[in-house]
Amino acid sequence: MLRILIFIVSVLVAPGTARSDNAQALAAAMVGSFETKPGDPDNNFLDQRAALAPLGPGQWVYLQLNSGPTRKLYRQRVLQLTNQADGTVLQKAWTFKTPGLFADILTQPEKRTSLSLGDLSLSFEEQSCGMVWHRAQNEWVGQVDYRTCQIFSKRRNTMIGIGAETRLSAGKLLQTERGYNADGEQIWGSKPGSYAELLRHADVR
Secondary structure, eight states, X not given: OHHHHHHHHHHHHHHHHHHTTHHHHHHHHHOEEEEEOTTOSSOOEEEEEEEEOOSSSSEEEXXXXXXXXXXXXXXXXXXXXXXXXXXXXXXXXXEESSGGGGTTTTTOHHHHHHOOGXXXXXXXXXXXXXXXXXXXXXXXXXXXXXXXXEEEETTTTEEEEEEEEEEEOSSEEEEEEEEEOTTSOEEEEOOTTXXXXXXXXXXXX
């Protein structure tokens, strides 16, 4: 009887145990530095990601995007990666309440350790625009569904859908983002199948 119970428990736990590694594996794959190719006429970015101590459920990664020839600080986010029941990984992007306080967080590890959830915020829009990741052969594929990611555009004075896709492999990071109107027609962003390509180089420690 005991052997039967052990067998049943192992069958139930094993699939969940395998899936539970997905967020951790994705976080580990994200950590590093990615940069667009020199001379790219449309894209000039440096994307850096560093592991953070957990601030809640799941895995946490700091993301910093610098742009232009002077590598001016463009965007800061803290990514929360949590496992889903179907084996995918949900990514939520937290913003800094006072970004300037953490502008040099990559070069000052003590700031990473002092970071707390109280320093971050998660808006309603960010909650509905989570990126869902899945493993596809030799890469991770993350997607934001424009049908559920709806934001109000002040410029257009209307609601628009935001769609995004990221492909992460051992050597590169491919990213694209698009906007859609209420009829599902693309109104801005790159053409389908077109990505900004960033190549991996020295890891951020």
